[in-house]
Amino acid sequence: MERSVFFISDGTGITAESFGQSLLAQFSGPTFCHHTLPYIDTREKAVKALMQITEAHQAEKVQPIIFMTVLNEEVSQLMHTSGAYIIDLFSTFLPGLEIELESHPLYTVGKKRSTTSSDSYHRRIEAxxxxxxxxxxxxxxxxxxxxxxxLGASRSGKTPTCIYLGLQFGIFAANYPITEDDLDKGTKLPDVLKPHKERLFGLTINPVRLAGIRNERRPNSRYSSARQCQYEVHAVEQIYRQEQISYIDTTEFSVEEIATRIMDQANLVRRLK
Structure with a gap:
């Protein structure tokens, strides 16, 4: 049975969602139904949000969970009448920081102190x-x-990881899919990659998981068959070992985790200030 989780904010909701999902990921038992409600910054919007929370409570017969980043006092008070289990990030952390920093918070909705330069912004876009x-x-x-x-077999996570490396770290990341055409020439590194061997990093994935991902794209095809996926994954891993190319298994990791591990293992340095 699903349990509703609401990420509520009078801003974008990104902080509440990221923090909440990180905490929920530590629990393997429950199945969560996520609802992100951004820009809940008026009483009218708060009342509508309360109705949605109440409906979920009544339908599921279990207390919803709310992760909240709300500075608007009226909205915050209304949320606390919802009957949900509430994790209020601002009220939890701001008072302690106020004491430690000996400074009053700005309590400004959407305020995020800029720590990045225009150079970093342009580097991010270029990456x-x-x-x-x-x-x-x-x-x-x-x-x-x-x-x-x-490097990696098709659908092993290369593209989203490259984009995340660029967006989060300013890393210029290219990717090359090792295809069946490459493998027909033997388990060796494609010629086009040989001049760049020092820049190569491999991704691998459980063949069963790969077959599931490919089947969503091309159902019941040879491309998505368990046999084909197993062949490609094993052949690609053999290339990594022969060429002494570092690689990681992406099966159990999110894009964020994959990118961070690559940064660490490849000794890459963040390019954003």
Whole structure:
């Protein structure tokens, strides 16, 4: 049975959602139904949110959970009448920080002190564009500009990881899919990658999981068959071992975790100030 979880904010809701999902990920038993309600910054919006929370409570017969980042006092008070289990991030952490910093909070909705320079902003945009331009081996001539080149079988997580590396760390990441055509030439590194070997990093994945992902894209095809996925994954891993290319198994990790582990294992340095 599902249990509703609400991420409520008078801003974007990104902080409440990220914090809440990180905590919920530690619990393997319950099944959660997520509801993100951003910009709940008036009494009218708060009342509508309360109605949605009440409906979930009545339908599920179990107390909903709310992760909340709300500075609007009236909205906050209304949320606390919901009957839900509430984790209020601001009321939990701001009082202690106020004492420690000997300074009163601004209590300004949507306030986020900028710690990034315009150079970092442009680097982030350029890095994401680089990832898109150099996706799935589309171009090779820009590989010398890459901080890292991700390898792996099709649908093993290369593209979202490259984009996240660019967005979060300012890393110029390209990716190259090792396809069946490459493997037909034997389990060896494709010629186009040999000049860039020091930039290569591999991704692998459980073949069963890969088959499930591919089946969503091409149901009941040879491409998504368990046999084909097992063949490709094992062959790709053999290339990694032969060429001494570092790699990680992405099966159990989120994109954020994959990117962070790559940063660590590949000794990459964040390019954003």
């Amino acid at each position: 994401v564009q680089f990832a898109l331009d150099n996706d799935d081996g589309a171009r090779f001539r820009h590989y010398e500009k890459a901080d890292i080149i991700l």
